[in-house]
Each structure stands twice: as C-alpha cells, then as structure tokens.
Amino acid sequence: MLFNSYAFIFGFLPLALAAFWLAGRFGRDAALLALILASIAFYAFWRPFNVVLMAPSMALNYLIARQLQRDAEARPGRARVLLLAGIGFNVAFLGYFKYLAFGETVVNDVFGAGLILTHVILPLGISFITFQKIAFLIDVQAGRIERFTLRDYVLFVLFFPQLIAGPIVHYREMMPQFHAAPCRFRAEDAAVGISLFSCGLFKKVALADPIATYVSPIYAATAAGHPPGLFGAWFAALGFTLQVYFDFSGYTDMALGLARLFGMQLPPNFNSPLRASNIVDFWLRWHMTLTRFLTAYIYNPLSLTLTRKRVARGKRVLGGRNPSWSAFVPLLMFPTVLTMFISGLWHGAGYTFILWGLLHGVYLVVNHAWRLLRPRLFPDAKRYARWARGAGFALTFPAVVISMVMFRASSVAAALAIWHGMTGAGGATIPAVVLHGLGTLGRSLRALGIGGSASSGAIFVHGWLWLAAGLAIALGAPNTLQILADHGPALGVKPAPGRRVIWRPSAGWAVALAAVAGVGILSLGQLSTFIYWQF
Amino acid sequence: MDESAILAELSRILGEVLDDATLSLGMTTERADVPGWDSFAYINFIVGVETAFGVKFKVAEVESFPDVGAIVRALIARGAAAKGA
Known part of the structure; x- marks a missing residue:
C-alpha cells in the first residue's frame, strides 16, 4: 500500500488513526498496541510473507539485545563478541536477500564462472530496517539504551510511517515520545501532520512523477542503444536529479506528517540539499539520517581508531x-571513500550504485583537500568567504547532477553513454520545429552547429518548462520544514533567520494547503512507487 | 583546571584544527554553531583533546556528546582535568 494511493489515504490511514485514538481512551498501552497491529497490517498488505520473514529476525535481534544488556557491564569481552555476531547476522540477512544475485554476477564477471543467478524477492524496506536493527544493538552494547521491552522494540522496528524508507531513527529519540504520547486527537498534530503529508504528496505526484515521464524514456532509449545528444543528456541528468529529490523528500514529508498525526516527531531528512555550497554541505542536507548513521557507526569509529x-x-x-x-x-581518504563505498552498495546491489558511492567519496576527498589547501592559497578568510558560496554552488550542483546519472542508469555503459552525450561529443540537436519557431535565435543556433531533429517539439518544450519550474522550486522556494518550523515538523528543526513564508493556522493557509492537497489527490491514479522503496 | 580553563584549552585545540586562533567555545556551543566543524575536524579535535588531557573516550561517547559542555563534564568526571595540558 503506497502512501500515494486511495487505499492508504482513504482506507488504511483513517482506520489506523481511529483505532489508535479509540484505544487511547483505554490508556497508552492499548493505543501503542493498536499502533503495532496497524504497522503489522501495513507491512503484511504488500506480501504477508514479509512479516513471516521479518519476525524471526526481530526475535533473534531482541534476544541478542537482551543478552548484550546483561553482559555489557559484567562481561564486556563477551558482549563485544555477541555484538559482532549480531551485526554479522543482520548483514548476512540483508546480504542473502539483496546481494546474492549481485555477488553471483560479480563472480561470473571476474571468473567467468557461469553461475545461474538466484532471484530472491526483496522484503520491502529491508535495507532501512536492517540499519536500524544494527544501530539498536550497538546502542545497547554502548549503554545508550538502558531499558527496553519486547513491545518497545517491535514498535521501534515496525512504526509504519518510517518503516519502508526512513528516516532512519534512533531508539533513544523515538521511545521517549512513544512513552509520553497523549494518544488522542490534538488539533496541532492534525494540522501540522496533514500539512506535511499534503506537501509531500504534492512533491511526489505533481512534481516528481510528471518530470519522470520526460526523463524515463531517455534512460530507456539509452539502455536500448540510443544515447541522447547534448540537450537530451543534460535533460536526463538534471531531470532525474529533480525527480529523485522531489520523490524522496516528498516521501519523507509524508512520513513526517503521518508520524505527527500519531503525535510523534521524526528526525529531518532533507534541508534544501540542491542549494549546498560544497559536497560536505550537500551530505549534511541530503538523506540526513543516512549520513548520520554512516558517520556514527562507520566513519567515526574507523577514523577515530x-x-x-x-x-x-x-x-x-x-x-x-x-x-x-x-x-x-x-x-x-581511506575512511571517507570506504564509507561512501558502503553507502553506494547499501543503496543498491549493482556496479552503478557502487560507482555512484565511490564518485561521492572522491568528491568528499577533494572537498577536504581543498579545506586544507585553502588557507595557503587564500589567506584572507573573509574575502574568500565572500565569493566561496556562489563559486561553491556552481561547482557542487553540476557535480551532484553528473553523479545522479550513474545512480539512475540501468548499467555503467548506459551511464557512460549519457555522460558522453553531456560533453557534446555525441552531437547536439533540438526539434526542428523548435529551431524554426525561434526565428533569428534558431538560425544562430544552427550556425553554432546545433542540428534540427524530427522529434516532438511539444515534448521538448514541456519537458524543459517542467525542469525550469522544478529547479526554481528546489533552488528558490522555502522548504516545508522551514515553513512549518514554529510547530516542530521534525526533531530539532529551528526557524532559520530571515525566513519569510511562515505557516499559520489561518484561513489563508487552509485554502492554500487544501489546493495543494487537492492537486495531489486528483493526480493520484497511476501506481507510482517511490524510488527509495526499492532499497 | 576549572571549567573556564578547560574551555580555553578546548578552544585552543579546535582553533588549531580549524586554523582559527580567534575561536572561542562556550559550554553550550554545538558543532553546528562552528563553521567547518565537520565530522573529520571533530575526530581530529577529539584525538587532540585525548592527547592533551591524557584520557581516552569511548567511541559511543564521542558520538553522543551533544555540546562542548558535555565534553567538559566528561573530562572533569574523569579527573583528567587535574593533570591539565
């Protein structure tokens, strides 16, 4: 059941909320039990077998955590071994479902082994769920979680708003909220929750999906051996960057809004990342909870040692x-590139994802090297700061856009073909009707070597208009968390100085958000899954 | 070493890492408040503090210091501040 479906919005969600509030009349324990049952129903709706698969893994994790808690102080040596075994189990569990076929592909490619690929159906959300389970074990062993019950653990793992694709949460930031939740209808929760959900729905179905209709054919054609020229290639790169941003940040807004309807705050995952002025900054604004996880559990321990x-x-x-x-x-270099390699592999079992991760690893290394070099090249820090923001953005944005081609393309060869197109080496054409329609400008473009093609002028013009609108929103408009910052849309969000668009519980905002929600709901219909739900 | 002396020492260490001699940390300073204090600089800073004060933090501790004050309190609790730098 997708968040962007009639069944979810008008069926599951009202029922789950009603059950939660009704049970809340009998106390918090009843309400949290209702929430667990709703979450299990949500997960089972896709494939009941998912629950059957996940239950033993959760039970084992819970037992390991219990033992870890007993051993952490008294027998630290044994606790360490147990922790490693627990992490090993979770990685193997993920590995079997997600990486078996890819591992066989690699063996075939390297040794020509001719293995037949084992196709295993991936339990939904397994990558996100696995990371949370691992973080939980580490936190228990480190003494960051003092008390937990089976019910709390199940709630932590299965809480449906963030079950499938995050935000990746810490036990310690969620459980105090569950334990203090009023479990009844509250006007502010409802207003903020519905506002977030509506904005997220709009981003998904009114921005990401329409852009995808222009972008996907280019990647499909490239995979079929027809790579695009200069304009098509840049369109594919820019368009997918916007698509994945609106898709994933839209999903995240919806997750945040859903959690808020139940009275809970999730951590923020996006903070206008495409405006970043360097790559380090980008990763502090893009999929923030993944960056937090990788930094805390991979980069920091490695780098510290x-x-x-x-x-x-x-x-x-x-x-x-x-x-x-x-x-x-x-x-x-070593810890940074290794961390980003793991990040790439975590996203997807394929060479393209690994190369995407490594590329970002290289970007980060260059960024850090520059930070070390900069004081020598530009000793005047104040003067440097004046133009660093603009210049940094002018470098960072294209770097991100270029990397997204590798993330989206169906193979490394397809990504290389699009990169080749982006250099202009594959020629540059725009539809002949558009060239003709541009008059003098069209003639100048022809003089520059841009040819006319027989492809549709309408698709070309509409596509670039969508792209321009998407870019204007992603780079210029205030983000949802900042608009709602006075009302705790996500954990730790503070109002930024100088913001102008501020959410208020007023008639004007009600009309505006109803319009946003209306457009979102009227655009529902085609089944369109979230990009990050496949991970 | 009292709180303010430890703070001065922490400011000096971070100032060296970030090459900013004017840097001054307070008890409530968070990493996000100091430009350039990313995870890389943070690890350098922590190892610098460990060396200067002759202590060793747990990895989990390093990850969960919410602000500079927490580091100061951790140093005082270890009695390490008595040794000083």
Whole structure:
C-alpha cells in the first residue's frame, strides 16, 4: 500500500488513526498496541510473507539485545563478541536477500564462472530496517539504551510511517515520545501532520512523477542503444536529479506528517540539499539520517581508531596550519571513500550504485583537500568567504547532477553513454520545429552547429518548462520544514533567520494547503512507487 | 583546571584544527554553531583533546556528546582535568 494511493489515504490511514485514538481512551498501552497491529497490517498488505520473514529476525535481534544488556557491564569481552555476531547476522540477512544475485554476477564477471543467478524477492524496506536493527544493538552494547521491552522494540522496528524508507531513527529519540504520547486527537498534530503529508504528496505526484515521464524514456532509449545528444543528456541528468529529490523528500514529508498525526516527531531528512555550497554541505542536507548513521557507526569509529594509532606512533595528524599530507591518505581518504563505498552498495546491489558511492567519496576527498589547501592559497578568510558560496554552488550542483546519472542508469555503459552525450561529443540537436519557431535565435543556433531533429517539439518544450519550474522550486522556494518550523515538523528543526513564508493556522493557509492537497489527490491514479522503496 | 580553563584549552585545540586562533567555545556551543566543524575536524579535535588531557573516550561517547559542555563534564568526571595540558 503506497502512501500515494486511495487505499492508504482513504482506507488504511483513517482506520489506523481511529483505532489508535479509540484505544487511547483505554490508556497508552492499548493505543501503542493498536499502533503495532496497524504497522503489522501495513507491512503484511504488500506480501504477508514479509512479516513471516521479518519476525524471526526481530526475535533473534531482541534476544541478542537482551543478552548484550546483561553482559555489557559484567562481561564486556563477551558482549563485544555477541555484538559482532549480531551485526554479522543482520548483514548476512540483508546480504542473502539483496546481494546474492549481485555477488553471483560479480563472480561470473571476474571468473567467468557461469553461475545461474538466484532471484530472491526483496522484503520491502529491508535495507532501512536492517540499519536500524544494527544501530539498536550497538546502542545497547554502548549503554545508550538502558531499558527496553519486547513491545518497545517491535514498535521501534515496525512504526509504519518510517518503516519502508526512513528516516532512519534512533531508539533513544523515538521511545521517549512513544512513552509520553497523549494518544488522542490534538488539533496541532492534525494540522501540522496533514500539512506535511499534503506537501509531500504534492512533491511526489505533481512534481516528481510528471518530470519522470520526460526523463524515463531517455534512460530507456539509452539502455536500448540510443544515447541522447547534448540537450537530451543534460535533460536526463538534471531531470532525474529533480525527480529523485522531489520523490524522496516528498516521501519523507509524508512520513513526517503521518508520524505527527500519531503525535510523534521524526528526525529531518532533507534541508534544501540542491542549494549546498560544497559536497560536505550537500551530505549534511541530503538523506540526513543516512549520513548520520554512516558517520556514527562507520566513519567515526574507523577514523577515530586510525587517528589514535597515528598519534600513538608519534606521527603528525591532519589539521592546522601545516597539514601533513602523508596523513591525508590513511586518515581522510581511506575512511571517507570506504564509507561512501558502503553507502553506494547499501543503496543498491549493482556496479552503478557502487560507482555512484565511490564518485561521492572522491568528491568528499577533494572537498577536504581543498579545506586544507585553502588557507595557503587564500589567506584572507573573509574575502574568500565572500565569493566561496556562489563559486561553491556552481561547482557542487553540476557535480551532484553528473553523479545522479550513474545512480539512475540501468548499467555503467548506459551511464557512460549519457555522460558522453553531456560533453557534446555525441552531437547536439533540438526539434526542428523548435529551431524554426525561434526565428533569428534558431538560425544562430544552427550556425553554432546545433542540428534540427524530427522529434516532438511539444515534448521538448514541456519537458524543459517542467525542469525550469522544478529547479526554481528546489533552488528558490522555502522548504516545508522551514515553513512549518514554529510547530516542530521534525526533531530539532529551528526557524532559520530571515525566513519569510511562515505557516499559520489561518484561513489563508487552509485554502492554500487544501489546493495543494487537492492537486495531489486528483493526480493520484497511476501506481507510482517511490524510488527509495526499492532499497 | 576549572571549567573556564578547560574551555580555553578546548578552544585552543579546535582553533588549531580549524586554523582559527580567534575561536572561542562556550559550554553550550554545538558543532553546528562552528563553521567547518565537520565530522573529520571533530575526530581530529577529539584525538587532540585525548592527547592533551591524557584520557581516552569511548567511541559511543564521542558520538553522543551533544555540546562542548558535555565534553567538559566528561573530562572533569574523569579527573583528567587535574593533570591539565
């Protein structure tokens, strides 16, 4: 059941809320039980077997966590082994479902083994659920979770608003909310929740999906051996960047809104990432809870261990006025690239996702190297800061757009073909009718070597208009969390200084949001899954 | 070493990492408040603090310090601040 479906919006959601509020009259325990049952029903709706698969894994994780809690203080050595076994189990569980066929492909490609690929149906949301389970075990072992019950654990893993594609939450930020939830109708929760959900629905069905109708044919044609020229290639790259942004941030707004209807706040996942002025900044604004997870559980421990070892050997570390470049590779490049490699692989079992992750790893390394070099090249930090924002954006945005081609393309060869098109080496054409319609400008373009093609002028013009509108919104409009910042749309969101569009419980806003919701609901119909639900 | 002396020392260490001699940390300063204090600079800073004060934080601790004040309190709790830098 997709969030963007009639069955969910007019069937499941009202029933789940009614059950939650009704049970709330009998106390919080009853309400939370209703929420668990609703979440199980939500997950089972796709494929009841998903629940059968997930239940033993949850039970085992719960038992490991219980034992970890007993051993953490008294027998730390045993707790460490148990933790590693628990992480190993979860990684193997994910590995079987998600990576078996890809592993066989790699073996075939490298050794020519000729293995027949094992196709396993991926339980929905398994990548997100696995990360949360691993984080839970680590947190228990580290003593960050003092008490938990089976009910709390099940609620933490299965809470349906963020079950399939995040935000990836920490137990410690969710459980106090569940334990204090009033479990009854509250006007502010309803208003903020519906506003978030409506904005998210609009982003998904009125922005991401229409742009996709122009973008998908280009990737399909490329996969079939017909790569685009200069304009088509840039359209494919820019268009998919906008599509995935509106799709995933739309999904996230809907998840945040749904949680809020039940009185809970989720952590933020997006903060206008396409406006980022460098790649580090981009990752602090894009899929923020994944960045948080990877930083906390992979990058930090790795980097901390490596840096300490180096200090213990009396060698210099990075940072400061005279950075030691011999420390750059082991202390920065290695942990950064490894973390982004894992991030790429986590997204999808395929060479394209790995290369996308590695590309971002390289971007981050360049960003960090620049930070170390900059004080020497531009000692005047104030003067540097004046033009760094604009120049940084002018570099970061295309870098992100270029990387998205690898994320979307069906194969590495297809991605390379689109990159080739983006250089202009594959020629540049626009529909002949458009060239003709442009008059003098059209003739100048022809003089520049741009040819006329027989393809549809209407699709070309409409496509670029959608793209322009999407870019204007992504780069210029205030984001939903900032608009709602006074009403706690997500955990830890503070109103930014100088914001002008501010949500109020007023008649004007009601009309505006009703229009947004109306457009969203009227655009429902075609079954259109979220990009991140496949992970 | 009292709170303000520890703060001064932490400011000096982070100032070295970020190459900003004017940097001054308070008890409620968070990472997001200091430009350039990303995860990489944070790890450098933590190892710098560990070296200066002769302590070793747990990985989980490093991850969950909410602000500079939490680091100061952790140092005081370890009695490490007595050694000083």
